Amino acid sequence: MRGLDIDQLRTFVAICDYGSLSAASPHLCLSTSAVSEQVAKLEQRLGLSLLTRGKTGAMPTAQGRRLLRHARDLLALSEAAVRDLTEEPLAGEVCLAVTDYFRPASITQLLQRLRRDYPSLRLNVMVAKSAWIDASEPSAEFDIGLSMRLAGSRIATDSAETLLRRERLVWVGADRDAGRERPLPVLALPAGCALQAFTVRTLERHRVPYRLAHSASGVAGLHLAISAGLGVACLNESSVGPGMVRLSASSGLPALQEVEFHLLPPRRGESPLVHKVRETLRDLFR
Incomplete structure:
Protein backbone atom coordinates (compact mmCIF):
# COMPACT_ATOMS: atom_id res chain seq x y z
CA MET A 1 0.00 0.00 0.00
CA ARG A 2 1.47 3.34 -1.08
CA GLY A 3 1.77 6.16 1.43
CA LEU A 4 0.21 9.60 1.21
CA ASP A 5 1.69 12.41 -0.85
CA ILE A 6 2.91 15.30 1.33
CA ASP A 7 2.12 17.96 -1.28
CA GLN A 8 -1.42 16.65 -1.67
CA LEU A 9 -1.87 16.71 2.09
CA ARG A 10 -0.51 20.27 2.25
CA THR A 11 -3.06 21.30 -0.39
CA PHE A 12 -5.90 19.60 1.48
CA VAL A 13 -4.97 21.31 4.78
CA ALA A 14 -4.72 24.71 3.06
CA ILE A 15 -8.23 24.33 1.63
CA CYS A 16 -9.59 23.47 5.10
CA ASP A 17 -7.76 26.43 6.63
CA TYR A 18 -8.72 29.05 4.03
CA GLY A 19 -12.24 27.77 3.28
CA SER A 20 -12.09 27.26 -0.48
CA LEU A 21 -9.90 26.07 -3.33
CA SER A 22 -9.57 29.58 -4.78
CA ALA A 23 -8.61 31.09 -1.39
CA ALA A 24 -5.97 28.39 -0.78
CA SER A 25 -4.50 28.71 -4.27
CA PRO A 26 -2.26 31.82 -3.77
CA HIS A 27 -0.90 30.49 -0.49
CA LEU A 28 0.17 27.29 -2.25
CA CYS A 29 1.52 29.11 -5.33
CA LEU A 30 -0.75 26.92 -7.46
CA SER A 31 -3.60 27.66 -9.83
CA THR A 32 -7.10 26.78 -8.68
CA SER A 33 -7.24 23.99 -11.28
CA ALA A 34 -3.97 22.55 -9.96
CA VAL A 35 -5.36 22.66 -6.40
CA SER A 36 -8.50 20.83 -7.59
CA GLU A 37 -6.38 18.23 -9.36
CA GLN A 38 -4.30 17.52 -6.24
CA VAL A 39 -7.43 17.05 -4.12
CA ALA A 40 -8.93 14.75 -6.74
CA LYS A 41 -5.79 12.60 -6.72
CA LEU A 42 -5.85 12.43 -2.90
CA GLU A 43 -9.53 11.42 -2.88
CA GLN A 44 -8.82 8.82 -5.59
CA ARG A 45 -5.86 7.47 -3.61
CA LEU A 46 -8.02 6.98 -0.50
CA GLY A 47 -11.26 6.11 -2.27
CA LEU A 48 -13.05 8.70 -0.12
CA SER A 49 -14.84 12.02 -0.52
CA LEU A 50 -12.85 14.50 1.57
CA LEU A 51 -14.53 17.84 0.81
CA THR A 52 -18.05 19.15 0.42
CA ARG A 53 -18.04 21.95 -2.16
CA GLY A 54 -20.67 24.68 -2.31
CA LYS A 55 -21.25 28.32 -3.21
CA THR A 56 -19.72 29.47 0.07
CA GLY A 57 -16.55 27.38 -0.26
CA ALA A 58 -15.33 23.93 0.70
CA MET A 59 -15.71 22.10 4.01
CA PRO A 60 -14.18 18.76 5.06
CA THR A 61 -16.50 15.78 5.23
CA ALA A 62 -16.52 13.50 8.29
CA GLN A 63 -13.74 11.45 6.67
CA GLY A 64 -11.99 14.66 5.70
CA ARG A 65 -11.95 15.83 9.33
CA ARG A 66 -10.37 12.53 10.34
CA LEU A 67 -7.70 12.92 7.69
CA LEU A 68 -7.12 16.57 8.67
CA ARG A 69 -5.82 15.56 12.11
CA HIS A 70 -3.36 13.09 10.60
CA ALA A 71 -2.37 15.51 7.83
CA ARG A 72 -1.40 18.27 10.28
CA ASP A 73 0.77 15.84 12.25
CA LEU A 74 2.44 14.48 9.10
CA LEU A 75 3.17 17.96 7.75
CA ALA A 76 4.61 19.04 11.10
CA LEU A 77 6.91 16.00 11.17
CA SER A 78 7.97 16.61 7.56
CA GLU A 79 8.82 20.26 8.31
CA ALA A 80 10.66 19.28 11.49
CA ALA A 81 12.77 16.76 9.56
CA VAL A 82 13.74 19.37 6.97
CA ARG A 83 14.67 21.89 9.66
CA ASP A 84 16.68 19.30 11.56
CA LEU A 85 18.71 18.42 8.48
CA THR A 86 19.13 21.81 6.84
CA GLU A 87 18.98 24.51 9.51
CA GLU A 88 20.92 25.39 12.59
CA PRO A 89 18.91 24.23 15.60
CA LEU A 90 17.24 26.85 17.77
CA ALA A 91 19.05 26.84 21.08
CA GLY A 92 18.85 29.34 23.89
CA GLU A 93 16.26 31.16 25.99
CA VAL A 94 13.48 33.45 24.76
CA CYS A 95 10.56 34.97 26.67
CA LEU A 96 7.15 35.33 25.02
CA ALA A 97 4.45 37.60 26.47
CA VAL A 98 1.01 36.59 25.21
CA THR A 99 -2.54 37.71 25.88
CA ASP A 100 -4.58 34.86 27.35
CA TYR A 101 -7.41 35.66 24.92
CA PHE A 102 -5.30 34.08 22.14
CA ARG A 103 -6.66 30.62 21.30
CA PRO A 104 -6.57 29.38 24.92
CA ALA A 105 -7.86 25.93 23.91
CA SER A 106 -4.91 25.28 21.60
CA ILE A 107 -2.05 27.46 22.86
CA THR A 108 -0.74 24.57 24.99
CA GLN A 109 -0.63 22.21 22.00
CA LEU A 110 1.12 24.84 19.90
CA LEU A 111 3.81 25.34 22.53
CA GLN A 112 4.20 21.58 22.98
CA ARG A 113 4.80 21.27 19.26
CA LEU A 114 7.43 24.01 19.44
CA ARG A 115 9.17 22.19 22.30
CA ARG A 116 9.06 18.93 20.33
CA ASP A 117 10.53 20.51 17.19
CA TYR A 118 13.16 22.56 19.07
CA PRO A 119 14.18 20.64 22.19
CA SER A 120 17.18 22.94 22.79
CA LEU A 121 15.00 26.07 22.88
CA ARG A 122 13.86 27.29 26.30
CA LEU A 123 10.70 29.31 25.65
CA ASN A 124 9.39 31.05 28.75
CA VAL A 125 5.76 32.14 28.40
CA MET A 126 4.15 34.87 30.47
CA VAL A 127 0.46 35.80 30.26
CA ALA A 128 -0.19 39.55 30.41
CA LYS A 129 -2.71 42.22 29.50
CA SER A 130 -2.54 43.37 25.89
CA ALA A 131 -2.32 47.01 26.97
CA TRP A 132 0.82 46.25 28.98
CA ILE A 133 2.35 44.22 26.14
CA ASP A 134 1.69 47.00 23.61
CA ALA A 135 3.00 49.75 25.90
CA SER A 136 6.15 47.99 27.09
CA GLU A 137 9.50 49.61 26.45
CA PRO A 138 12.43 47.82 24.78
CA SER A 139 13.81 47.03 28.23
CA ALA A 140 10.68 45.03 29.13
CA GLU A 141 10.84 41.54 30.58
CA PHE A 142 9.95 39.75 27.34
CA ASP A 143 11.54 39.34 23.91
CA ILE A 144 8.42 38.78 21.77
CA GLY A 145 4.90 40.09 22.40
CA LEU A 146 1.54 38.87 21.13
CA SER A 147 -1.42 41.15 21.87
CA MET A 148 -5.11 41.52 21.07
CA ARG A 149 -6.72 44.76 19.89
CA LEU A 150 -10.06 45.91 18.58
CA ALA A 151 -10.05 45.74 14.79
CA GLY A 152 -9.02 49.02 13.25
CA SER A 153 -7.23 50.40 16.29
CA ARG A 154 -3.79 51.64 15.39
CA ILE A 155 -1.30 51.46 18.21
CA ALA A 156 1.93 50.54 16.52
CA THR A 157 2.84 51.95 13.13
CA ASP A 158 5.87 49.74 12.45
CA SER A 159 5.36 47.89 9.18
CA ALA A 160 7.19 44.88 10.63
CA GLU A 161 4.27 44.18 12.93
CA THR A 162 2.47 40.95 11.99
CA LEU A 163 -1.30 40.51 11.92
CA LEU A 164 -1.81 36.87 12.88
CA ARG A 165 -5.59 36.53 12.72
CA ARG A 166 -8.96 38.24 13.09
CA GLU A 167 -11.86 36.91 15.14
CA GLN A 257 -17.00 44.01 16.10
CA GLU A 258 -13.88 41.98 15.40
CA VAL A 259 -10.58 41.81 17.24
CA GLU A 260 -7.09 41.34 15.82
CA PHE A 261 -4.11 39.46 17.20
CA HIS A 262 -0.74 41.03 16.50
CA LEU A 263 2.82 39.82 16.87
CA LEU A 264 4.72 42.94 17.90
CA PRO A 265 7.56 44.17 15.67
CA PRO A 266 11.18 43.38 16.53
CA ARG A 267 13.00 45.72 18.86
CA ARG A 268 16.16 47.50 17.89
CA GLY A 269 19.16 45.23 18.23
CA GLU A 270 17.11 42.04 18.38
CA SER A 271 19.34 38.96 18.50
CA PRO A 272 19.42 36.42 15.64
CA LEU A 273 17.92 33.79 17.98
CA VAL A 274 14.91 35.96 18.90
CA HIS A 275 14.43 36.83 15.21
CA LYS A 276 14.34 33.15 14.23
CA VAL A 277 11.95 32.31 17.05
CA ARG A 278 9.72 35.23 16.02
CA GLU A 279 9.52 33.90 12.45
CA THR A 280 8.78 30.40 13.70
CA LEU A 281 6.02 31.64 16.02
CA ARG A 282 4.52 33.74 13.25
CA ASP A 283 4.09 30.68 11.03
CA LEU A 284 3.00 28.44 13.90
CA PHE A 285 0.41 30.78 15.41
CA ARG A 286 -1.14 31.58 12.05
Whole structure:
Protein backbone atom coordinates (compact mmCIF):
# COMPACT_ATOMS: atom_id res chain seq x y z
CA MET A 1 0.00 0.00 0.00
CA ARG A 2 1.47 3.34 -1.08
CA GLY A 3 1.77 6.16 1.43
CA LEU A 4 0.21 9.60 1.21
CA ASP A 5 1.69 12.41 -0.85
CA ILE A 6 2.91 15.30 1.33
CA ASP A 7 2.12 17.96 -1.28
CA GLN A 8 -1.42 16.65 -1.67
CA LEU A 9 -1.87 16.71 2.09
CA ARG A 10 -0.51 20.27 2.25
CA THR A 11 -3.06 21.30 -0.39
CA PHE A 12 -5.90 19.60 1.48
CA VAL A 13 -4.97 21.31 4.78
CA ALA A 14 -4.72 24.71 3.06
CA ILE A 15 -8.23 24.33 1.63
CA CYS A 16 -9.59 23.47 5.10
CA ASP A 17 -7.76 26.43 6.63
CA TYR A 18 -8.72 29.05 4.03
CA GLY A 19 -12.24 27.77 3.28
CA SER A 20 -12.09 27.26 -0.48
CA LEU A 21 -9.90 26.07 -3.33
CA SER A 22 -9.57 29.58 -4.78
CA ALA A 23 -8.61 31.09 -1.39
CA ALA A 24 -5.97 28.39 -0.78
CA SER A 25 -4.50 28.71 -4.27
CA PRO A 26 -2.26 31.82 -3.77
CA HIS A 27 -0.90 30.49 -0.49
CA LEU A 28 0.17 27.29 -2.25
CA CYS A 29 1.52 29.11 -5.33
CA LEU A 30 -0.75 26.92 -7.46
CA SER A 31 -3.60 27.66 -9.83
CA THR A 32 -7.10 26.78 -8.68
CA SER A 33 -7.24 23.99 -11.28
CA ALA A 34 -3.97 22.55 -9.96
CA VAL A 35 -5.36 22.66 -6.40
CA SER A 36 -8.50 20.83 -7.59
CA GLU A 37 -6.38 18.23 -9.36
CA GLN A 38 -4.30 17.52 -6.24
CA VAL A 39 -7.43 17.05 -4.12
CA ALA A 40 -8.93 14.75 -6.74
CA LYS A 41 -5.79 12.60 -6.72
CA LEU A 42 -5.85 12.43 -2.90
CA GLU A 43 -9.53 11.42 -2.88
CA GLN A 44 -8.82 8.82 -5.59
CA ARG A 45 -5.86 7.47 -3.61
CA LEU A 46 -8.02 6.98 -0.50
CA GLY A 47 -11.26 6.11 -2.27
CA LEU A 48 -13.05 8.70 -0.12
CA SER A 49 -14.84 12.02 -0.52
CA LEU A 50 -12.85 14.50 1.57
CA LEU A 51 -14.53 17.84 0.81
CA THR A 52 -18.05 19.15 0.42
CA ARG A 53 -18.04 21.95 -2.16
CA GLY A 54 -20.67 24.68 -2.31
CA LYS A 55 -21.25 28.32 -3.21
CA THR A 56 -19.72 29.47 0.07
CA GLY A 57 -16.55 27.38 -0.26
CA ALA A 58 -15.33 23.93 0.70
CA MET A 59 -15.71 22.10 4.01
CA PRO A 60 -14.18 18.76 5.06
CA THR A 61 -16.50 15.78 5.23
CA ALA A 62 -16.52 13.50 8.29
CA GLN A 63 -13.74 11.45 6.67
CA GLY A 64 -11.99 14.66 5.70
CA ARG A 65 -11.95 15.83 9.33
CA ARG A 66 -10.37 12.53 10.34
CA LEU A 67 -7.70 12.92 7.69
CA LEU A 68 -7.12 16.57 8.67
CA ARG A 69 -5.82 15.56 12.11
CA HIS A 70 -3.36 13.09 10.60
CA ALA A 71 -2.37 15.51 7.83
CA ARG A 72 -1.40 18.27 10.28
CA ASP A 73 0.77 15.84 12.25
CA LEU A 74 2.44 14.48 9.10
CA LEU A 75 3.17 17.96 7.75
CA ALA A 76 4.61 19.04 11.10
CA LEU A 77 6.91 16.00 11.17
CA SER A 78 7.97 16.61 7.56
CA GLU A 79 8.82 20.26 8.31
CA ALA A 80 10.66 19.28 11.49
CA ALA A 81 12.77 16.76 9.56
CA VAL A 82 13.74 19.37 6.97
CA ARG A 83 14.67 21.89 9.66
CA ASP A 84 16.68 19.30 11.56
CA LEU A 85 18.71 18.42 8.48
CA THR A 86 19.13 21.81 6.84
CA GLU A 87 18.98 24.51 9.51
CA GLU A 88 20.92 25.39 12.59
CA PRO A 89 18.91 24.23 15.60
CA LEU A 90 17.24 26.85 17.77
CA ALA A 91 19.05 26.84 21.08
CA GLY A 92 18.85 29.34 23.89
CA GLU A 93 16.26 31.16 25.99
CA VAL A 94 13.48 33.45 24.76
CA CYS A 95 10.56 34.97 26.67
CA LEU A 96 7.15 35.33 25.02
CA ALA A 97 4.45 37.60 26.47
CA VAL A 98 1.01 36.59 25.21
CA THR A 99 -2.54 37.71 25.88
CA ASP A 100 -4.58 34.86 27.35
CA TYR A 101 -7.41 35.66 24.92
CA PHE A 102 -5.30 34.08 22.14
CA ARG A 103 -6.66 30.62 21.30
CA PRO A 104 -6.57 29.38 24.92
CA ALA A 105 -7.86 25.93 23.91
CA SER A 106 -4.91 25.28 21.60
CA ILE A 107 -2.05 27.46 22.86
CA THR A 108 -0.74 24.57 24.99
CA GLN A 109 -0.63 22.21 22.00
CA LEU A 110 1.12 24.84 19.90
CA LEU A 111 3.81 25.34 22.53
CA GLN A 112 4.20 21.58 22.98
CA ARG A 113 4.80 21.27 19.26
CA LEU A 114 7.43 24.01 19.44
CA ARG A 115 9.17 22.19 22.30
CA ARG A 116 9.06 18.93 20.33
CA ASP A 117 10.53 20.51 17.19
CA TYR A 118 13.16 22.56 19.07
CA PRO A 119 14.18 20.64 22.19
CA SER A 120 17.18 22.94 22.79
CA LEU A 121 15.00 26.07 22.88
CA ARG A 122 13.86 27.29 26.30
CA LEU A 123 10.70 29.31 25.65
CA ASN A 124 9.39 31.05 28.75
CA VAL A 125 5.76 32.14 28.40
CA MET A 126 4.15 34.87 30.47
CA VAL A 127 0.46 35.80 30.26
CA ALA A 128 -0.19 39.55 30.41
CA LYS A 129 -2.71 42.22 29.50
CA SER A 130 -2.54 43.37 25.89
CA ALA A 131 -2.32 47.01 26.97
CA TRP A 132 0.82 46.25 28.98
CA ILE A 133 2.35 44.22 26.14
CA ASP A 134 1.69 47.00 23.61
CA ALA A 135 3.00 49.75 25.90
CA SER A 136 6.15 47.99 27.09
CA GLU A 137 9.50 49.61 26.45
CA PRO A 138 12.43 47.82 24.78
CA SER A 139 13.81 47.03 28.23
CA ALA A 140 10.68 45.03 29.13
CA GLU A 141 10.84 41.54 30.58
CA PHE A 142 9.95 39.75 27.34
CA ASP A 143 11.54 39.34 23.91
CA ILE A 144 8.42 38.78 21.77
CA GLY A 145 4.90 40.09 22.40
CA LEU A 146 1.54 38.87 21.13
CA SER A 147 -1.42 41.15 21.87
CA MET A 148 -5.11 41.52 21.07
CA ARG A 149 -6.72 44.76 19.89
CA LEU A 150 -10.06 45.91 18.58
CA ALA A 151 -10.05 45.74 14.79
CA GLY A 152 -9.02 49.02 13.25
CA SER A 153 -7.23 50.40 16.29
CA ARG A 154 -3.79 51.64 15.39
CA ILE A 155 -1.30 51.46 18.21
CA ALA A 156 1.93 50.54 16.52
CA THR A 157 2.84 51.95 13.13
CA ASP A 158 5.87 49.74 12.45
CA SER A 159 5.36 47.89 9.18
CA ALA A 160 7.19 44.88 10.63
CA GLU A 161 4.27 44.18 12.93
CA THR A 162 2.47 40.95 11.99
CA LEU A 163 -1.30 40.51 11.92
CA LEU A 164 -1.81 36.87 12.88
CA ARG A 165 -5.59 36.53 12.72
CA ARG A 166 -8.96 38.24 13.09
CA GLU A 167 -11.86 36.91 15.14
CA ARG A 168 -15.41 37.98 15.84
CA LEU A 169 -16.46 39.02 19.32
CA VAL A 170 -19.52 37.22 20.68
CA TRP A 171 -21.75 37.42 23.75
CA VAL A 172 -21.68 34.22 25.82
CA GLY A 173 -23.47 32.89 28.89
CA ALA A 174 -24.33 29.62 30.62
CA ASP A 175 -27.62 29.25 28.71
CA ARG A 176 -29.64 30.97 25.99
CA ASP A 177 -31.63 33.06 28.46
CA ALA A 178 -28.54 34.49 30.17
CA GLY A 179 -28.63 37.70 28.14
CA ARG A 180 -32.25 38.61 28.93
CA GLU A 181 -31.74 39.67 32.56
CA ARG A 182 -31.83 43.41 33.27
CA PRO A 183 -29.76 45.00 34.49
CA LEU A 184 -27.44 42.73 32.54
CA PRO A 185 -24.94 40.95 34.84
CA VAL A 186 -21.60 41.51 33.10
CA LEU A 187 -18.50 39.39 33.68
CA ALA A 188 -15.17 40.91 32.73
CA LEU A 189 -11.50 41.25 33.53
CA PRO A 190 -10.40 44.12 35.81
CA ALA A 191 -10.34 47.78 34.78
CA GLY A 192 -7.49 48.37 32.34
CA CYS A 193 -8.58 45.50 30.10
CA ALA A 194 -9.44 46.96 26.68
CA LEU A 195 -12.18 44.38 26.13
CA GLN A 196 -13.81 45.26 29.45
CA ALA A 197 -13.80 48.95 28.50
CA PHE A 198 -15.21 48.12 25.06
CA THR A 199 -18.00 46.01 26.60
CA VAL A 200 -19.05 48.81 28.92
CA ARG A 201 -18.92 51.45 26.16
CA THR A 202 -21.00 49.28 23.85
CA LEU A 203 -23.71 48.63 26.44
CA GLU A 204 -23.88 52.29 27.40
CA ARG A 205 -24.03 53.43 23.78
CA HIS A 206 -26.97 51.08 23.14
CA ARG A 207 -28.59 52.01 26.48
CA VAL A 208 -28.58 48.46 27.83
CA PRO A 209 -28.81 48.54 31.66
CA TYR A 210 -25.97 46.53 33.18
CA ARG A 211 -24.04 45.84 36.36
CA LEU A 212 -20.51 44.45 36.78
CA ALA A 213 -21.38 41.15 38.45
CA HIS A 214 -17.89 39.63 38.63
CA SER A 215 -14.31 40.62 37.85
CA ALA A 216 -11.98 37.71 37.03
CA SER A 217 -8.20 37.87 37.09
CA GLY A 218 -7.84 36.07 33.77
CA VAL A 219 -9.70 34.35 30.95
CA ALA A 220 -9.66 31.01 32.80
CA GLY A 221 -11.44 32.64 35.76
CA LEU A 222 -13.87 34.27 33.35
CA HIS A 223 -14.70 30.84 31.92
CA LEU A 224 -15.52 29.52 35.39
CA ALA A 225 -17.79 32.47 36.15
CA ILE A 226 -19.64 32.10 32.84
CA SER A 227 -20.12 28.34 33.27
CA ALA A 228 -21.39 28.93 36.82
CA GLY A 229 -24.14 31.18 35.47
CA LEU A 230 -22.92 34.37 37.17
CA GLY A 231 -23.58 36.48 34.09
CA VAL A 232 -22.61 37.13 30.48
CA ALA A 233 -19.31 38.13 28.91
CA CYS A 234 -17.92 39.42 25.65
CA LEU A 235 -15.28 37.03 24.26
CA ASN A 236 -13.44 36.42 21.02
CA GLU A 237 -14.60 33.26 19.24
CA SER A 238 -11.59 31.07 20.02
CA SER A 239 -11.98 31.88 23.74
CA VAL A 240 -15.45 30.34 23.93
CA GLY A 241 -15.11 27.11 25.90
CA PRO A 242 -17.22 24.15 26.97
CA GLY A 243 -20.31 24.93 29.04
CA MET A 244 -20.86 28.26 27.31
CA VAL A 245 -23.61 29.29 24.90
CA ARG A 246 -23.30 32.01 22.27
CA LEU A 247 -26.18 34.43 22.72
CA SER A 248 -28.30 35.42 19.74
CA ALA A 249 -29.58 38.85 18.75
CA SER A 250 -32.95 37.92 20.30
CA SER A 251 -31.33 38.51 23.71
CA GLY A 252 -31.41 42.22 22.98
CA LEU A 253 -27.64 42.55 23.10
CA PRO A 254 -25.84 44.85 20.63
CA ALA A 255 -23.78 43.56 17.71
CA LEU A 256 -20.04 43.35 18.27
CA GLN A 257 -17.00 44.01 16.10
CA GLU A 258 -13.88 41.98 15.40
CA VAL A 259 -10.58 41.81 17.24
CA GLU A 260 -7.09 41.34 15.82
CA PHE A 261 -4.11 39.46 17.20
CA HIS A 262 -0.74 41.03 16.50
CA LEU A 263 2.82 39.82 16.87
CA LEU A 264 4.72 42.94 17.90
CA PRO A 265 7.56 44.17 15.67
CA PRO A 266 11.18 43.38 16.53
CA ARG A 267 13.00 45.72 18.86
CA ARG A 268 16.16 47.50 17.89
CA GLY A 269 19.16 45.23 18.23
CA GLU A 270 17.11 42.04 18.38
CA SER A 271 19.34 38.96 18.50
CA PRO A 272 19.42 36.42 15.64
CA LEU A 273 17.92 33.79 17.98
CA VAL A 274 14.91 35.96 18.90
CA HIS A 275 14.43 36.83 15.21
CA LYS A 276 14.34 33.15 14.23
CA VAL A 277 11.95 32.31 17.05
CA ARG A 278 9.72 35.23 16.02
CA GLU A 279 9.52 33.90 12.45
CA THR A 280 8.78 30.40 13.70
CA LEU A 281 6.02 31.64 16.02
CA ARG A 282 4.52 33.74 13.25
CA ASP A 283 4.09 30.68 11.03
CA LEU A 284 3.00 28.44 13.90
CA PHE A 285 0.41 30.78 15.41
CA ARG A 286 -1.14 31.58 12.05
